[in-house]
Amino acid sequence: MTTSTSAPATAAPQNDGAKKAAVAARTRGLRKVYGSTVAVDRVDLELPEGAVLGMLGPNGSGKTTTIRMLLGLVRPTQGEIELLGKPLPEGAEHVLPHVGALVEGPGFHPFLSGRENLLRCAAFEPLLPSGSVRQAVEDALERVGLAAAAHRRYRGYSLGMKQRLGLAAALLVHRKLIVLDEPTNGLDPAGTREIRRIIADLHAAGTTVLVSSHLLSEVEATCTHVCVLHRGTVVAQGELADLLQAGGSALQVITPDVEAALTALRHAKISARPLEEGLRVELTGTSAPAVVETLVHAGVAVHEATKWKTGLEELFARLTEAEESEHSLSAVDTLDGGNR
Numbered sequence: 001m002t003t004s005t006s007a008p009a010t011a012a013p014q015n016d017g018a019k020k021a022a023v024a025a026r027t028r029g030l031r032k033v034y035g036s037t038v039a040v041d042r043v044d045l046e047l048p049e050g051a052v053l054g055m056l057g058p059n060g061s062g063k064t065t066t067i068r069m070l071l072g073l074v075r076p077t078q079g080e081i082e083l084l085g086k087p088l089p090e091g092a093e094h095v096l097p098h099v100g101a102l103v104e105g106p107g108f109h110p111f112l113s114g115r116e117n118l119l120r121c122a123a124f125e126p127l128l129p130s131g132s133v134r135q136a137v138e139d140a141l142e143r144v145g146l147a148a149a150a151h152r153r154y155r156g157y158s159l160g161m162k163q164r165l166g167l168a169a170a171l172l173v174h175r176k177l178i179v180l181d182e183p184t185n186g187l188d189p190a191g192t193r194e195i196r197r198i199i200a201d202l203h204a205a206g207t208t209v210l211v212s213s214h215l216l217s218e219v220e221a222t223c224t225h226v227c228v229l230h231r232g233t234v235v236a237q238g239e240l241a242d243l244l245q246a247g248g249s250a251l252q253v254i255t256p257d258v259e260a261a262l263t264a265l266r267h268a269k270i271s272a273r274p275l276e277e278g279l280r281v282e283l284t285g286t287s288a289p290a291v292v293e294t295l296v297h298a299g300v301a302v303h304e305a306t307k308w309k310t311g312l313e314e315l316f317a318r319l320t321e322a323e324e325s326e327h328s329l330s331a332v333d334t335l336d337g338g339n340r
């Protein structure tokens with residue numbers, strides 16, 4: 001298990017060779033300061049090979065800055081980066097052709113068509129033999145659903161189409177790592193589903209994917225791993241399933257006798273709180289059968305008892321609430337797209 005729920009103040013040295021080989025990207029003590037703004041601080045990111053890692057965080061939490069540093073677009077103030085086994089910036093020339101990226105504001109030419117823009121990008125791909133350029137462009141356009149609009153000028157594209165073209169550029173050649181910064185920005189639900197499918201295809205083909213998102217539901221549906229950033233630091237990272245598991249387990253009990261149930265559980269030293277419907281009972285140091293038995297013994301009618309599944313939204317709220325409750329609530333609202 002690779003889960004950690006707090007950012008260590010100092011980087012733990014990693015001299016385990018076997019572990020190193022299985023990591024597509026790793027940062028140690030990464031820090032970026034812009035004037036008086038600390039955009040990123042003490043970030044120790046681990047991106048296992050073959051993982052789909054969702055980088056989550058509210059606006060301004062440092063996602064884009066971290067991604068830009070990983071791609072060699074921004075120089076860190078401090079810290080180390082290893083990308084596909086090579087240190088940055090020294091190894092950039094060697095590893096970056098194996099990395100496809102969709103980051104904010106790809107530099108496409110407004111007066112050229114989508115296809116012409118992509119042909120220009122393809123011409124600069126060191127891994128693409130010149131005889132394969134046209135086919136690679138058509139394949140990439142097809143893959144992102146832009147083939148029918150490929151003849152149109154870029155400046156007339158919607159935000160979603162621009163995103164798709166950026167993604168097509170990232171997919172021009174087979175990459176070891178694909179980095180997508182907010183890939184569903186500006187996309188309608190169908191476009192969002194397409195991105196989800198493309199990520200799933202990449203994952204199935206063994207490509208490592210790093211994707212940043214505001215959308216907890218998106219990350220929960222597509223990612224194997226999660227890294228949560230808050231105010232520039234990592235507050236949790238690891239396998240999604242492990243993080244959710246570590247979030248603790250609980251029981252939702254539906255009963256018409258909520259007050260009596262809470263009293264009985266308090267006497268049994270079992271932690272519980274009322275919900276809109278029924279109550280939530282923490283299963284720390286107790287079990288579901290023990291809770292039900294306690295309630296039944298106390299004469300409480302138990303209509304239903306269901307294991308509570310910790311969702312990413314709840315986990316995120318808990319991680320950030322610890323620091324500042326008001327701030328974390330607005331953060332969850334932002335992340336969830338107001339979908340609570």
Ligand SMILES: Nc1ncnc2c1ncn2[C@@H]1O[C@H](COP(=O)(O)OP(=O)(O)OP(=O)(O)O)[C@@H](O)[C@H]1O
Pocket residue numbers: 034037038039040057058059060061062063064065066
């Ligand atoms: N070029 C820059 N100059 C000055 N400050 C910057 C620059 N880039 C980022 N910042 C600041 O660094 C912090 C982190 O920004 P960043 O864009 O990395 O966050 P983010 O999590 O990607 O946010 P969002 O979700 O809004 O894109 C913010 O306070 C931002 O204002």
